[in-house]
Amino acid sequence: MIDNEGTVIFAMFMAIWATVFLELWKRQRATVVTNWDLYMWDEDEEELALELINNLQHEPRRYQHSYLRSTIVLILALLMIAVLIGIAHALVIYRVVATAFFTQSDFEFLREQANTVAVMTGAVLHYLSIITMTKVNRHVALFLCDLEKPRTFSQRENNFTIKFFIFQFFTNFSSLIYIAFFLGRINGHPGNYVRIAGKWRLEECHPSGCITDLFIQMAIIMMLKQTISNLVEFLVPWIGHKIRSRQKRPKKRNMVVGEEEEPEDPCKKQWLSNYQLSEVNIFSLFDEFLEMVIQYSFTTIFVAAFPLAPLLAFCNNLFEIRLDAIKMMRLRRRMVPRKANDIGIWLQVLEAIGILAVIGNGLVIAITSDFIPVQVYKYTYSPCMTKNSTAVDCLTGYINHSLSVFRIQDFEHHTKLAENQTDIIWDKITECRYRDYRNADDYSYTVQFWHVFAARLAFLILFEHVALCVKLIAAWYVPDVPQSVKNHVLDEKHSNLRKELRWVMPQKVPGVAVLRDSMVFSWRPG
Template sequence: MLIPAAVVGLLCFLFGIFSLNTDIAVDDICNMDIIMCPRCDKYCDYWRLSESCTYAKIQHFIDNPATIFFAVFMSFWATLYMELWKRYSSEIAHRWGLTGFDLLAEPPRPEYLMKLANAKKRKLNVVTLIEEPAVSYWKVKLPSMILSFSVVMLWILLTLAVVFGITVYRMSLMTSEIIYSYSIHYTIYTVPVIAACVNLICIQLLSFLYEKLAHKLTEMEIHRTQTEYDDSHTLKSYLFQFVNYYSSIFYIAFLKGKFVGYPAKYNRIFGFRQEECNPGGCLMELSIQLGIIMIGKQAINSLLEMTIPLAIKMYKTFKVSTGIERAEKETQQNIIICCNQWTEDYKLNEFSQTCLFQEYLEMVLQYGFVTIFVTAFPLAPLFALLNNIFEMRLDAQKFLKYYRRPVPTRVKNIGVWYQIMTTVGRISVISNAFILAFSSNFIPKLVYVMKLSEDHTERGYLNHSLAVFDVMDFEKGTAPEKSVFSNITTCRYPEYRSGPDEDPKYKRPLIYWQIMVARLAFIVAYQNLVSFVIMAVQWAIPDMPRKLNDQIKKEAYRTNEMILQYEAQQAKEKVRKRYRTAGSMSHLSQEEEGNDSRKSSSNRSSSLYYDAVA
């Protein structure tokens, strides 16, 4: 399914490359001599907008007219993917004989039975008709679940605190620009990359620590079956991982640069000015953050998946071959050195439930990157496809060479993962709509072309989107101490505000509210359009293929016919036994009663036979 998404995303990216020379806004950024206001207080100097020419060109590869089409296409793709997966899942369930499988028929977990070995409370399983130990929902399970999810929320808040700390770190880097004599290019390119790498390290560290905690929390909830245990563990883990991986991306997409203020009155956090977006928007930085986290996560996971099992296998081989294992147990008489197949299998790693969980988690997180933020990174499906091609071969080698054969478990479907992916698909529609409306320049450009431009082109849009500020109106102690520019009276900043000569100055003009209305109207229109497409796809594609549905009905009909035939045969056997008994009795009385009596007995037996068959 990633192949069409990767092709369309690559075509949209190529469209941005080939249409670069015809983009008027990029040409204005590179050629117009505009002096911009400082990026930080006191230490930063004014800078020329043309210094961000390369940044604007790269951003055009992402933020171009084809982005709208790609966003709608990916929303349609996500719905189509889930519908086709339901059909494929139903085929697999039928092939493995799990169509009518019920959760109550699943045996209890050994850990569950061990914990409740001395429990007095017993409950009858309505499916298996076996008494099983049970725990009180109100006294045991509910309090443990409340405690478990409270700890999850605490870790989620910890993740948000880490993102906030990285944001403050980026703010401090902006202030240190002049101290370390860095140019504006350092601020535009290097700061986002460094912050994204630091964020990736924090994400991996928190994921490692939380993984151990999630198992203990789930074990504390005392789940009866392995399916219930897996669903609870999956939900807790994904809630944390969703915030862990996506929170910084959501911040850049929806919060960064939206509440900065203006040079005469900046909104500050701990005395630091909030981060500002480049005049071209934050979409480029969002793409950098998304690309580093997504590609870096995949690279790190692939490396760990291959090195850790190999290292454990080598260690076990060393222990078995040298006799350390015998010395530890002190039960073996001779050193076992790879003499048979079970010895070779003993050296392999044990296949636990966490192995499969990590594979599911990796794919679902990748699905979120591909759908939720695909507008900001059209090449995400392509990188996901390339990763999965290598991942399939690496996993095949890992499971065959480094792990023991897993014990199969009967499950009807992928469980709570399907609900998670469905929810992610719905979030992606809202996310892409808001990214296009607020992080992209699509709506402001559209309003300018339709309402303000005389020739209905983007010519003059850049000058229109930059407000004017009088340098005499800086807050006390925030104006640049040293400047290479002389005779600077005004500077520009990316906002829709009135100029210093207007009354009242630095206030929101009418065009700002018109653009805001257009953005909200676009969100409503986009969501309704995509929702209509989703409903059409869900209506057109049934959850189960018609051929499979007919096959299930045919098998159910044949099963019922076989049951009826078996019951009829049993009834015939019973009637025949009665007939033989009745026949012998009539033979004994035949000499006394004559032929009429024998005929009457035969009629009664026939009547008995037909009644039994009926």
């Protein structure tokens, strides 16, 4: 259902969609900025103007760069990334141990579906680690920004955004990257398995292919993020608002007999209501941006393995946009507006995600899925090619072709078999099959393995180059700024220049020189 020819077309479509989406975003941004008269606005110029208005003797704070501080920040950032990758490795060890534990369980369902249950519980733990590490990543990113000592608030905000997003990217996608590109490929082969602590084998891919494990992992993480996270994001400020409303409600004073109750001041009532709202901080909108960018990453980078990601994101946003509106208008105080003519560094982050989407989907199709091995078999080793027969399905015999032979006598010496199975295995079964392309004699790679490897590499190079070229064409075809906005800016420049020149240029009287603003202008015919 997932791993077929349509996957390639869908991945290519999503790469084009990501580019068109960003181009349409830029066009909408240009229109909105023009309506607010911020198209040519410069933040640094306005900051300097405000400082000079307050103090004409003010000297601007100079840009500074310290290679020592930059080196320290780089080392600490790399250490943090190493910690995040280590957490992904811990999840891998959990799945290995959980698979062995479920295999020995008394419940038949757990024994039969041990690998799938281990992947599902590992996905839940991955989600919990995302929630925990998000708070840690925020504090670490702020600490690194303080070490850099940026000149302005916008520069500090950009530096913090880059660091926090990188940490969040590794937190969210380290485990997915392992499942997509390393699961089942570094665990050796029968007779020479890679074992953790010399005891537990590394986990294998799902019998239907490694892309199934990636599908399960992404489905659980996205569903949990879009249900639990949204509920917590809305219920926490709502409950806090209700508690503050009850605690801060003024008590009615005792009325004297014959005394009339004073009418309640509507302004005072509104002030009290506003005071009971939750405070906003610098991260109020930042968290919303980060949530959307991470969701955008899920819907583009590994969309070839989880085609339902865009649909889930769309359904989630239909509800979340209303919940966010209620939260901002009824549960929080009004935000202090700040001028901006774009979304800042977030646009560069979205463009980087678009490039990663091409690379990620190309790797998923070339490495994770069985699309390339199937095509190699179909056009090289299938009955349609060897027997020149079109009466049978060209994929007949693919399963046997993708399995290698292992001799039972070559089992590892420390492999323990049950007593009631030893006689059966050694007396009646002499060999078994496993997914790989290896020779039965020395377990070296076969010619088919190198054919598949060359086809994977060729497809990856071709897919990425074609997708990137299509992205560039789409970016060129859809202008960043609408023609109406360009013409409006052109008319404004023309009008402003005409007004300035009207005050400077004299009337064109032949042979007359006019002195204005310490400059002499003269005009003669010809």
